[in-house]
Amino acid sequence: MEAVFFITPGLVNAHFHPSQQLNRALGIGLGHDKQMDLLHATDQIKDPKDSTLLSYIAVLEGLKAGTTCFYSAGSNIDTQFEVYKTLGVRVACALIPKDIASDDKHHSIRAKTWQTNERLEKAEFLHNSFHTELVRVHFGAVNVRYASDELILGMIDLAHKYNVHFQMHAAESMEYVQNVRN
Numbered sequence: 001m002e003a004v005f006f007i008t009p010g011l012v013n014a015h016f017h018p019s020q021q022l023n024r025a026l027g028i029g030l031g032h033d034k035q036m037d038l039l040h041a042t043d044q045i046k047d048p049k050d051s052t053l054l055s056y057i058a059v060l061e062g063l064k065a066g067t068t069c070f071y072s073a074g075s076n077i078d079t080q081f082e083v084y085k086t087l088g089v090r091v092a093c094a095l096i097p098k099d100i101a102s103d104d105k106h107h108s109i110r111a112k113t114w115q116t117n118e119r120l121e122k123a124e125f126l127h128n129s130f131h132t133e134l135v136r137v138h139f140g141a142v143n144v145r146y147a148s149d150e151l152i153l154g155m156i157d158l159a160h161k162y163n164v165h166f167q168m169h170a171a172e173s174m175e176y177v178q179n180v181r182n
């Protein structure tokens, strides 16, 4: 009997923040820094169930658009594992925390700052709890501006230990680029 199936090309979303996806229309026309402030302000009023629900919507939208493989980076990837497992989606995830506070910003528009060792332990726990062939759990840090050397190097050590990759934003705005140059 003739096999009945199609082979179609798939798209790879190489950098995805599913629980923030529905916020992407915020602050249209504002500069990137102000958009990030709005994003972090809305993150502060989401509870974990909101993040899971928003992730379902974003992943379904991605699948509908033809995405067959996702790379999810974020500070709350633990709210997304249920989504990937339920939908059977191929994905790699990296917890990308910050451990240096952005003191120049009001607390209402800041991303959360974490304790370095606590995040390293959390990232290793997430890897040991959720890493599979289909849902890969990598290691990461937010960026060079708001992550200490200890956090970045600790996450890279964990990536080597478990033979997975390390993920970090190179720069999220011109301000960050300037900070690296300085």
Ligand SMILES: [Zn+2]
Binding pocket: 015, 017, 073, 169
């Ligand atoms: Zn990002």
